[in-house]
Amino acid sequence: MIIDALQCGHFNRESFEALRRGGYSAVTPTLGFWEGTMESLDSLARWRDMERDNADLILIARTAADIERAEREGKLAVVLGYQNSNLFEDRIAFVEFFAELGVRVVQLTYNNQNELGGSCYEENDSGLARFGRDVVREMNRVGMLVDLSHVGDRTTLDAIEWSEKPVAITHANAASLFAHKRNKSDKVIKALAERGGVIGCVAYRNITPDAACATVDGWCEMVARTVDIAGIDHVGIGTDISHNHTPRDYDWMRKGRWTRSVQYGAGSPQRPGAVAKPEWLLKPESLQDVAPALLRVGFNQEEANKILRGNWLRLYAEVFRPN
């Protein structure tokens, strides 16, 4: 069984069937990037409808125990998450509200600095700002996982230290293995691990080494090098796979409503548009090939299970709260 801590795009019944075929136990879809409260509630409503319409296939998980229940029932657990904190619209009270409505993962910033802190793409990272400190502690209290992917290094380090619960980098690679602003320094990864957090290795070409895109064994070698940095209890999977993406979606992710300029996100003038999926992960169900490949690159079964599922499940159990 596999837990994938970050996917994007437009899910439908076919997506859920593919994920189940691929042996996924749980997945976190992205319910929002730049969306404010109303749009975020609308997104939540769409997932409630999807749960109702596909009750034989999925369930929205609020606890680690819900994920284990989904596994027993042969269903896919969906852990609801947002890649930005705009859903709160500067209201500390809304953290609790969204938690009560089932949201379990929120990334502090997406590609831009906001009221909480600095993004990985800003020239100067403010560190965790005053509202950010309040939100992190409130997320601790109500049982939401703090996600520090896309967040600037200084803010990331501040949040790791300030949080009373372990935190996550759901989808980033080690910058020492592939230099990119979106990836995380060894210093950050080690600090995360020391406080009990987990980093999810990515399979998105713009921030992943070529060898890790070419073969599943190459990707698992990258995972092994990440384990060398973080330790075996602190590495998981966060593919950043997109379902049914269109050019409009890329535009929204990169530009939102904040700019009329050209933006490449994790791309570049040399790689402006959508990039090819890794050769070994053309379909989401191929993620199951990671399981035997982890053994081939030298992990034993127990270690492989931690990477595939156990580390996320342990973190979720530590952070999530029923309601």
Add this chain to the structure above:
Amino acid sequence: MIIDALQCGHFNRESFEALRRGGYSAVTPTLGFWEGTMESLDSLARWRDMERDNADLILIARTAADIERAEREGKLAVVLGYQNSNLFEDRIAFVEFFAELGVRVVQLTYNNQNELGGSCYEENDSGLARFGRDVVREMNRVGMLVDLSHVGDRTTLDAIEWSEKPVAITHANAASLFAHKRNKSDKVIKALAERGGVIGCVAYRNITPDAACATVDGWCEMVARTVDIAGIDHVGIGTDISHNHTPRDYDWMRKGRWTRSVQYGAGSPQRPGAVAKPEWLLKPESLQDVAPALLRVGFNQEEANKILRGNWLRLYAEVFRPN
């Protein structure tokens, strides 16, 4: 112990202390009149803060059992309600969301027709509209009480019939006792009672007979006449008392953002502004004087208890759902 199904205004610690002194078991404050989703969430957040700041005095009740717990703990139970359905902003999914956040009573319309149906002040009442039908059934499903005060007669009758659960008129008097658009015809009251609903008698001067404003015995006589219409199991109290009201609040209640014209609400050109409180109810804690007065006008103790508390509690138990 007394349950008051409708009060307004700005509550604070002094209000809660007064209500406890007055023997209130539960009260429904008005969290919104014209407010949309965001403002309604902000209002909800203020009540969460008030609950946190006054945890020794109040609790937000989600079930009838919570009200009984509040009574045992010597606290005031607050049953969260809105006097309009604007909080949903045309989204059927938001009914479930607000229920999960603790909202338990929603009036279908305030003084204006809306997407759900007609108001008591409209010349032509559409009856329960298509969205209104969906909302009523969704409120049934998620455990929210449908409030038909301020709602037009035709829409009220439609909703009584369409609802699968008993409904409420939390704050209106019998029009046969005081002719006013805000009050309810005997036909409506009887239909409500036949389906298990409850009407809350009002102590707001603009819609209450003079004799019922002059003395508590006069008001209890009015209650007795309402029982003659509805039956002893279907009458309760919904005073419509306001805490710390200002002229700005009256303006908001009457005009919202929908008009620049002069509006009198339940008043009139002859009674344009705030009206005097009933002589016997200058302070909310004086509502406790109703208990002995109900006995003086001829009710026995068991009947009095139904009016004071039991009928609302029975209805709440039938409708509310834990979450």
